[in-house]
Amino acid sequence: MKIKGAVATAFLSLTLLTGVANAGEGTEWVPPLDVAARDKGEMAFDGCRPKPENIDPVMCVYGDPDSDRTVALVGDSHAMQWGPPLIRLAERRGWRLVTFLRAGCPIAQVKFESNCDQWRELAFEEIKDQRPGRIIVSTSIARRYTLTVRGRPLSRRGSEKILRKGMTHTLKRLSRLPSLVRRGPRLKLIRDQITAPFLPPKCLAEHPDDPEFCRFARKRKFGPGFDMIGATRMGLLPAIDPLEALCNLRWCYSARGNVVIYRDSDHLTATYARTLTDWLGERIGF
Structure with a gap:
């Protein structure tokens, strides 16, 4: 196992704005739309995940x-997107925050890809050795x-039952x-957010005078998701649901105020994630 002593960088503190009012043509987006895709946060740039090989x-x-x-x-990378607020919470609350992340690798105990499956087993052993008093889990459900x-490929929907069983096993x-x-x-558990059916930064660039055009329905594609089903079966409720901070009762948005929420279709910008530090801290409970 490689251990990296990461040093969190100081970033501009932004106020979480409600709604998309006052954003429109001439808006100075934060981060700028042409660099939003690279706004991945400290853990990405500190190399806190192994290469695919x-x-x-x-x-x-x-x-x-x-x-x-x-x-x-x-x-996976959907856990890593919560790095920016968790680093702030670790600094405020005196945690020793350690990370075990792998992009594109389900934490659910399933047969997926050989390198992913081997990494998962090794990661479980290393987590045990670190003796954490608390664990935060998050995964893509997309x-x-x-x-x-x-030898028979399943559809994503056909894979859901196995993923639910595997997630329950992992949490247990x-x-x-x-x-x-x-x-x-x-x-x-921090639940996964909804995947946008388009690239939000691109949509905002194409509709500079109407950011509300870049909203999408608040509906998870595969029901509650294998992450939530696993947490429910294990009695790990309440889970933290980011839709509270990303959506209203009907719609999810690409931006709030002048802050870009999504860097691609399914990851939050580090900038927006940082604005959720207090919100996340209230819900973590430790």
Whole structure:
């Protein structure tokens, strides 16, 4: 396992705005639309995930490296997108935040791709060795995670039942770690957000005078999602639902005020994620 001592960078503090009022033609978008795709946050630029060809976990450490309060962030790139607010919380609350991340690899215990599956097993062992008192889990539930059973490719919808079972297994395995069992339930799920049916930065650029055009329905494609089903089966409720901060009761938006929410169809900009620090901190509960 590679261990990286990451140092969080100071970023502009932005106020979370409600709605999309006052945004329109001539808006100075933050981040600018032409660089929004690269607004991935500290964990991406600190190299906190292995390359696709590697199976060894890469662990980054944020917050107080000498703290006896270790919090582990586990999952794929949809877990990594929560790095910016979690780093701030680690600094404020004195956590030792450690990361176990792999892009495009479901944390659910399923047969997916060989390198992913091997990484997952190694990561579980390393997580155990780090003795976290608390674990935060997040995963994409989108179309990418289609499985193959007995040589037969399944559709994404056909894969859902297996992913639900695999996610339940993963959460059970993590919840039984000795460092968590002794301290009571300390496992928290951040649910996946909804994938936009277009590229929000591109849509905002094409409709500079009407950002509300770039909204989309608040509806998860595959029901509650295997992440939420696993958490429900394991009694790990309430889960944290980002739709509270991304959507109203009907629509999800590409921007709030002049802050761009999505850097692509299914990842938050680091800039917007940072504005959710207090919101996330209230819901984590530790």
